[in-house]
Amino acid sequence: MSLQNQTVVREFIMMTFNNTNTGRFVFFFVLLLVFLITLIGNLLIIVAVYFDARLHTPMYFFLSNFSFSEIVVTTNITPCMLHTALHGVVVMSVSGCITQYYIYWVSTCTECLLLAVMSYDRYLAICNPLHYSSVMSHRLCLHLVVWCWLTGIILQIIEIVPLSKLSFCGPNIIDFFFCDLAPILQLSCSSTSFIETSDFILSFPLLVTPIVFIILSYIKIISSILKISSTIGRKKAFSTCSSHLMVLCTYYGILIFIYTSPSTENAFTLKKVLSLLYTVLTPLINPFIYSLRNKDIKLSIRKTFSMLK
Template sequence: MNERNRTVVTEFLLLGFGKLHNLRILLFIVFLFIHIMALTGNVLVVVLVVFNQSLHSPMYFFLSQLSLSEILFASNIVPNMLWLILVEGGKVSVDLCIRQFYLLAAATITQCLLLAAMSYDRYVAICRPLHYAIIMTFTRQLQIVIFCWLMGFMLSLIVYIFLDELDFCGPNIINHFYCDIAPVLELSCSDTSSVELATFLESFPVVLIPFMLIIGTYISILRTILKIPSTIGRQKAFSTCSSHLTVVCMYYGTLTSIYIFPPSNNSVDANKGLSLLYTLVTPLVNPLIYSLRNHDIRRTIAKFLGTL
């Protein structure tokens, strides 16, 4: 077998936000503050659900798992991003870069599946209330959550294995603040068709099917709500879904903008902006939405703060 002489790339250079050199201290402070707030909010949700009996229900159990996935997601991306801002770009090993994407993909897949699980929970609660306690047992909740986490890490592992087999022998510059799959594939001098095929095939069970399930359940929920005779009853039923529906729209909106209909190759700054919204702002907004729009969580937070 003939082997080509080539230089093997072992490190990537992440440029971060190089164009914003004069604002790097301000960006660091603002992004660090948002990150701390996001972690605090999600940790608080997990703690409240675990230790407060009034929140021991399927809806809040799934919410706590969503917060855990947000903690994993943000902790994987933001600390390195903050470091890149301070040093104005930095090097990262190829292995570490691929591992970062693996955790990013695992958290993303888990979140998609958890959002679908939460919509199914609301469907059962509103459309089949008499069977809710029988269907959504704690054992069933555990099975659903374990399935979501296992699928997240196992499906991501397939893409990770293919990525780990790629060779990198040319340019090593990534004009981004984290290791996303598209810029990594562009730098590979190997055949990337297997990675692209695996990513495409996995998009159906982890993005399309959960999204269609969410759409289907909310169509059924809407039909059921419209049949409720009293206005107060309709408002109460819809209020139990509004927070989740808001998070779904925001989450899938940014996810679609980045990966399904991304900006053109010339819109690197736009891509960074969308990615920043997805990786930094979304983990903060999720607990805020549930806290501000949910009476039980607001009451539990007030009670918790009152005991300090």
């Protein structure tokens, strides 16, 4: 059947929650609470790093940008999920859905690159401490952060342009928490081979390469820590990267499982649950990991609260 005789879909309908009204209301309030705590937690880290001169170091500069990226992710996706939980359904234009997907993946790719940059920072601090200050200058930190954002923004355009030219002829129901690539491509009546190929190719510079770089960095970091003779010295060296390592395991563990799991019905349900954890709980957990395990952050947050009183 020709496209002229088919209905052109201009809106997508998200129907993720099939439970009762009571269940949806409970989920709505829990999700709203998590959303507010996530925003406050990440904003506190940004404010603390900005106003406390003791935190004007490369690691905290990268951390504040990571927190900002987490805010972008959660504000891009959670409001739509709240609307769906409250009303049972949300209608989104095709362009709005593609825009949500673009913002989500720009933020995700930026976070992957920032985590790699933070690994490099920890590598220099532990493996080459004498040259750390001269190498990790303010100028280099700024360039690294700018390029992390620009790389995600520019490379995702390669995928978003052909994605915006796809035709959608029905059905138009998305059974997912947000507009990810797979649900969008499933609804298209155009050829999606180019987009799938470009998505696979882009995964190397944006996802695979940072993971390999992080693994190699931590192999050298752990090797250097084990060479330290004193137990106190080893503990102190490991404590400087333990929070980052916990975030790495949480972040990449869920992300890798989501996008490598098989496309069976049971796996799709699990993928939905993991996507919920990744987009909602991961931005919530990260501020707690850094603040609860970091004395400087805790002192700075207390100082910030005392200034607000």
